[in-house]
Amino acid sequence: MSTQVEETKETAGKRAAKRPARPKKSNGQWKVDGQEPLNKNEIEKAEDNGLNVRDRIETIYSKNGFSSIASDDLHGRFRWWGLYTQRKPGIDGGRTATLEPHELEDEYFMMRIRTDGGQLSLEQLRTIAGIANDFARGTADLTDRQNIQLHWVEIENVPEIWRRLESVGMQTTEACGDVPRGFLGSPVAGIAADELIDPTPTIKEITSRYIGDPSLSNLPRKYKTAISGHPSQDVLHEINDCSMIAVEHPEHGIGYDLWVGGALSVVPRFAERLGAWVAPGQAVDVWLGVTQIFRDYGYRRLRNKARMKFLLADWGPEKFREVLETEYLGYKLADGPAPEKPTVAGDHVGVHQQKDGRYYIGTSLVAGRASGTLLHQIGDIAEKFGTDRIRLTPHQKILLLDIAEDEVNDVVAELDKIGLSSRKDLFRRSVMACTGIEFCKLAIVETKQTAIDAVTRLEEHLADIDELPHPISLHLNGCPNSCARIQTADIGLKGQIVTTDDGEQDPGFQVHVGGGLASKDRDEAGLGRTVRGLKITVDGLNDYVEKLVRRFLAGRGETETFSEWAHRVDEEELV
Template identity: 65%
Template sequence: MSENTPASGTHAAARPPREGRSNGQWKVDGTEPLNENEQWKQQDGGLSVRDRIEQVYSKEGFDSIDETDLHGRFRWWGLYTQRKPGIDGGRTAQLEAHELEDKYFMLRVRIDSGQLTTEQLRVIAGISRDFGRDTADVTDRQNFQLHWIEVENVPEIWKRLEAVGLETTEACGDVPRIILGSPVAGIAADELIDATPIIRDIVKKYIGDPELANLPRKFKSAITGHPSQDVVHEINDLAFVAVEHPEFGVGFDLWVGGGLSTAPRLAERLGVWVSPDRVADVWYGVCSLFRDYGFRRMRNKARLKFLLADWGPEKFRQILETEYLDAPLPDGPSIPMAKGIGDHIGVHKQKDGKFYIGVTPVVGRVSGTILGQLADLLEKYGSTRLRTTAHQKLVLLDIEEKDVEAIIAELDEIGLAARPSDFRRATIACTGIEYCKLAIVDTKNTATKAVHTLEKTLADVKLERPISLHINGCPNSCARIQIADIGLKGQLLPDGNGGMEPGFQVHLGGGLASKDREEAGLGRTVRGLKVTAANLDSYVERVVRRYDEDAAEGETFAEWAHRAEEEALQ
């Protein structure tokens, strides 16, 4: 089937458009494209651009790149132009893309389920040093992002990655993006099921498949078999979370329609139990349903969460089972309350008697040099495996008990902490104005400064659990601000002298399900509650101290933040 074909088989037969305003749903309204983005995707899909990158653009340089390829199809191969240095946040919304962008790219390396070998890590490190000015970030989608990539070097980068089983295929774009998986799959003694074979099967069958390469928008999915529920399932378009059925045994609870950005919505259960051997088919069914029924007329309404809000879970299940699956799914139990903390920081025993160690850089920022040192360090202690997490962390596997303390000491020397402070552990940040064309404020440096300051100013406050601090450079919530204890959305604020300065709108009391929280919930906003970047440290210190003084015994920060008077949150 051609990549440019709008749909496939009986699932996507075009129908006459309905009366009234079309939502651009292929199986309802027909497949005629209703906006420029949908037009070019049908004319020449995103997967096709790889050949032009290899044969034309890498040889003729940045200025030879077709504009639609540059701002559209390149994403299907993990490439976005990065922000030109020196453009302040006040101009983000004033300039066109070509005025904001530099002639360099962010490159996203796709790492489904976060599983890496030291050989693969060393290749990523080498690419960072050779082509990316030694940049590297661990993302909250288990990817690595590199910067300063020139189009001339992309074919060589692909060659190196693919030689060790890595890729950038569909790392971005209107496609099935990386499938999150438990960082301790197949390792943890307390996991219910190892979902690794399932994720590998889905990736092999469907990633790069032209039939799924033109979705209404991005499609994020996750699968975990660990009781900590460590893949942020509530904010994915599709998620499978391990649960034990009283009759059928261990399988998965199915969640759909989660997502944040400017219209946050938590995923909902469909109330079904999915056996391990059906997960790939159900994943494909939901993805195909989204392709065929997702809203395409307006891109800001094109995520799966808007379709679920329109249909509700009962209709969604009925359409899935009758049009996309070969048999109905049995009703299933809901997942129990999460056990443990899903970032896996610290030292934990594996099922084989060895140990895994979760470590954190500061807000996901590493480098090619650090990654190379980490590969050397792991191999020095007899390990060749590690994992990325959905919390900008790394998990190192297969450490002998006798080596645990020695490797922790050496990890500290390269900036990776296995016993971090609460704020280093629980703070994440998006890319921010340093590289992102959408950003308004700095995030990584601001967050790093906040972590180091709060480690000192709040050293006397002993909290029962870490307070999460998420810092985002724009409204799009790549750093998941609505589900943090303290979430900060970047914006410009009056400086009192007629100008503007970087600052943040504050969200308080959000969070995902955890051992301390039965259900996920979005943060609270207080009218007029904003903080400048310069005063961020002092604001967080003030509100944390107020919580420490006012909270009832055992009360979480989120519980307190939602009941507290507005005065206490200022």
């Protein structure tokens, strides 16, 4: 019997040896597989560059109306100019996954305005406020990527909006699409007393040279950049495709530490250090090289595998750095040290002294919800106290710069009057929410108003708590895609339909706890812990968060953060 088995194995082995090897399936890497498009998105990008749609918007679609827009432009190339159709009102979250995109969309657009580095002048702020009131039904939300999003925009008004924005040096170019999206930059760049280096010149040079450049306008997927010279590491470098964080080299001085391959969504992955020190004069070339690697070697066959994080996972940081240096830079980068762990918060809420002796004031908008009217009110305060500089943060907050010391209290009081707090409040400082079902076609639950209601009730119910040892971040996302960074929040809530004990289908959330980045009370970045089987309804949100906070305060160690506590305790403590 054993001899027959051996003979069978031998015969099978010979047959396998004669069988021709299966051809390796293409990943759509341009430098490896050629540029033949392998899916619908790549075909449409190859047929016409997304940047070219602007001319059709201005000369055809804005004149002939929504019905005149070609489908491949509407659902593809419009993104290259910051435009998405928004969700049609009245469609509940349970139908999000069952309807076709055209059944979900309205004949109105979300428009995303780039504010690279989050820097705005008073004139720019007022221009956005005017556009919001004139063309967007007053909407103007702050995103966690330092952009501003308008809603209810009609195609007929897009050319006029562009004209107004560009007259004050702003743009929507490549605010969406498979392109270099808006750049995260330290909101206190150039003014913070403890800043190591000002990245503003680098961000300005990159955006002026390469945003709108056709050679970089067909990337495998979206591509996100973050650059900061502040020791708080305030741009979330662990979850961006390409990041540069200020660090002091023992021989070469202040430069940047290079990180590549971070992103969240449904397959979260933190960026990795390449171990390379980037001199300030090298930063633009290094960014270009990393971006070109993504263009040339990024995976294009499957769209859900097309982010930089998948390439980095396969290559590893050593190979990525070698390719960057040998194929794209033509020189070796110096080895460099890792940045030190931050000792100050990166949200910049509160009153802080600038390097010139004046002050900047960071104020909290709840979940980034703003309006044209509110932006005008902020502009009035800025003008009254003589500042021309406003900054947006990656935490959906606003900063007013250049406030005289003797006027700080007056500015704080004026901001309070319009509902903006500059204090380190219990929750409003650290709550974040994505667009949600109000406008987003992917969403399942409402997020903005839910977050606003939650903050109001939690601050009432927890009024007996004077101060938390660390702010507890509460992030609400309307779907699994993590635009609100739920996996890196102390309490992250992922929208879904929940079946109640009564068998009812209600909007609710899956719960993640204990996430965080190295820039937030952690030794290193870590994903939140999913509380297995726990799903809460929107109506049960406040009671759950209150219960969790009280358990933390009662059971934590003397110096223990919420994140540390959440990962230490038994799961029973978290339900």
